[in-house]
Amino acid sequence: MRHHFSAATPGRGYWNLQMAAWAVCVLVSALATLPNLAYPAYVLYRVVLTLVCLLATLPLMWTCRWLWPQARLARSAAIVMLLAYLLGYACAVVAEWSMRQFAAADAPASQSSIAFAALTGALSPWALLCAWALMYFGYCYYDAERLARVRLGEATALAREAELRALRYQIQPHFMFNTLNAISTLVYTRHNDAAMQMLTRFGDFLRLTLDVDAAEEVSVAEELQLALAYAGIEQARLGERLQLSTQIDPAALDLAMPPLLLQPLVENAIRHGIAPVPDAVQLQIVIRCDAARLRLVVRNGGLDLVTVDGHVPHGVGLANVTARLRQLYAEDWRLELQRPATGGCEVVVELPARRLAAAAAAA
Known part of the structure; x- marks a missing residue:
């Protein structure tokens, strides 16, 4: 040899x-x-x-x-x-x-x-x-x-980058299919105003998605804007059945996080925890920065999605988020599914609290 x-x-x-x-x-x-x-x-x-x-x-x-x-x-x-x-x-x-x-x-x-x-x-x-x-x-x-x-090291970095891109791009077709299907349903049922509103918000969401497409990490403020744009699309579809509330720590808005991480959690909560419920249900997004940790919480007051073994048998969202967190942060992260005392289900994600400039320099 x-x-x-x-x-x-x-x-x-x-x-x-x-x-x-x-x-x-x-x-x-x-x-x-x-x-x-x-x-x-x-x-x-x-x-x-x-x-x-x-x-x-x-x-x-x-x-x-x-x-x-x-x-x-x-x-x-x-x-x-x-x-x-x-x-x-x-x-x-x-x-x-x-x-x-x-x-x-x-x-x-x-x-x-x-x-x-x-x-x-x-x-x-x-x-x-x-x-x-x-x-x-x-x-x-x-x-x-x-x-x-x-x-x-170069081969590992390339493989890691390819896997992360594949995981990120897995979100986009999944989301677009669900959104277009919802728009077609509104058109079929002759809810034209709601369909037009949803198309407008869908266009805004796609623009935001393209803006962060090439970034390894974005600010919490950018990711929150993306998640709220998606929630706005779903509000156009569900109407008053989706009640949105947020609790955002201003100190966390400049921190770095992976793009398209919060949106799949919001999508999973809406489509599997809120949409099947005929009554008005609250979706709560909580973002805090505590002791050098960034804490993200997405809580729905609808269905309890947690199974006996602690897993959620719905879609690709959580599996995708888990795989990306493992690739990006090794063991320095936490994702838990919990049952709040008020009912429903919440997903808690903890990441290292890093400023976006510092994160870019470390990369």
Whole structure:
């Protein structure tokens, strides 16, 4: 299996690490040379050995770059160690030769003695080059993991965004079908004035929906306006049977919340808790901000929608809201269905209280 990571072609981060490593190497070599400054030949040997080792990292890097995508640890380690020794031996030969050339006037050296001396002299550059190769592969692994995390984060964000969009767009056809069906019923029963009023409010609602369509979060004021526009449509259909009241905390109006979150709760309360009841029923919307929490309550005084196990077996509204809250806020949210003492049913949603500007900056 081949890896396609940018670490195979080192970038700026790698070269910064490379220069830092060689700076340390030169410093260590210089400190080791200081006690022997009285021996110019040895000083030359250390300088040449350090420079040649620096050049030797180039063929070693090309080899490591070729080995990295193959992902064969034992084979790669054997090749690197063998190549590092051959390069280290070559570095030792060059350094030994340079030193003997410098001291040739006093003691000329044969080629065989240089080769023999380089056998033990190669151990130091060999260890250095092996450490360099380990650093190279370590950086490659680190960079590959970093890129994998970045790509996983991007893929997760894209998947999350796609799922949220799908959940949001699920609301719109559902709502439009119900509204158009209600308008057609009014026209069929010759309630033309009510139908025209409902069409006007429906157009206003669609305009508001399009305004927030691309937003991840909107202000509570915008979402409340949307929910009230929908309630106005239903009032045109139900007349005096729908009594609307609101209790809004002004401090909550500038807070952020997901778009099209309150409207499905209002729709669920009206269509399943109020519309089946022949008498006048109150729909109450309560929005408060308490102790860094945003609290939304939609209460209907009609039918009790809560089943024995605490679920509401109606429509896609609550299921959609629950899925979106889970995607947006992980575990930092609460949705409960309750039976008020006055009868009917209420849905309570709690979210983190965040200002809209702060929410946008966090995204």
